[in-house]
Amino acid sequence: MKQVFDQLLKFLHDGISAIFRFVELIWTWSVDQISRLAAVPWQEWPLWKQFLLVLILLGVVWALYRAGRELLEAGAAILNAFAHLLSVLVRTLPPVMLAGVIALGGVWLVNHLDNSSLRMPTWLQASQQNSPPPVSSSPAENRQSSPASGQPNSSPQDK
Numbered sequence: 001m002k003q004v005f006d007q008l009l010k011f012l013h014d015g016i017s018a019i020f021r022f023v024e025l026i027w028t029w030s031v032d033q034i035s036r037l038a039a040v041p042w043q044e045w046p047l048w049k050q051f052l053l054v055l056i057l058l059g060v061v062w063a064l065y066r067a068g069r070e071l072l073e074a075g076a077a078i079l080n081a082f083a084h085l086l087s088v089l090v091r092t093l094p095p096v097m098l099a100g101v102i103a104l105g106g107v108w109l110v111n112h113l114d115n116s117s118l119r120m121p122t123w124l125q126a127s128q129q130n131s132p133p134p135v136s137s138s139p140a141e142n143r144q145s146s147p148a149s150g151q152p153n154s155s156p157q158d159k
Helices: 002-039 047-112 122-129 139-144
Strands: none
Touching: 002 047
């Protein structure tokens, strides 16, 4: 289970790292383009180009504001999801603890229960009476067995 969790964390870490590298690449490229635009002598441009430059700057500010707002909302959602995950993990602690206590009590009961005070139910005893008698290895035990079973007592020594 720990390996699965570690692999999931590694996958998330690698994915988030790749996303941030991509954002960093786009960010540096955008800043470079804006710096080049700001380095141009735009004061000498005609009025319509200056107006276009203002529109471009407004578009950049709007896009950055929108991206920042989405990142803020995503961060809040991630924190909310993490808090929910932690609350679920905390809520599962009592049932897991109860399961451990039940298992501990069951093991203790099985190990410390006195079997001599327990009687076998009659329905189990009846099924054992129908089973064939155990075969003994000594001839003396074979001779002492009762002929109630309907078979003659014969041992290998009697033959």
